[in-house]
Amino acid sequence: MDSKRLDHKLDCKACGTILLDIPNNAGEHTAIHCSQCGAYLGEWGELQDDFHKQAGDTQAFDLNHGNIVKK
16 A cells, blocks of 8 residues: 555546545434545445555544545
8 A cells, every 4th residue: 555645445447546425414324425436445344444454553644524634
């Protein structure tokens, strides 16, 4: 994995983008789809876990209401 790009579960395997369609009231088991092509990406809880795993201890990025924010 390229440490400069967050991907793995976050990137869409169908179109290659990282554009998530996240409902305002998303819970742990809410299905999340690519906002570009509509492909299923996973459940919100597992996508959040994957983000935190990739971001690691660097704290360079934060996941805030579905937005990836560079600190």
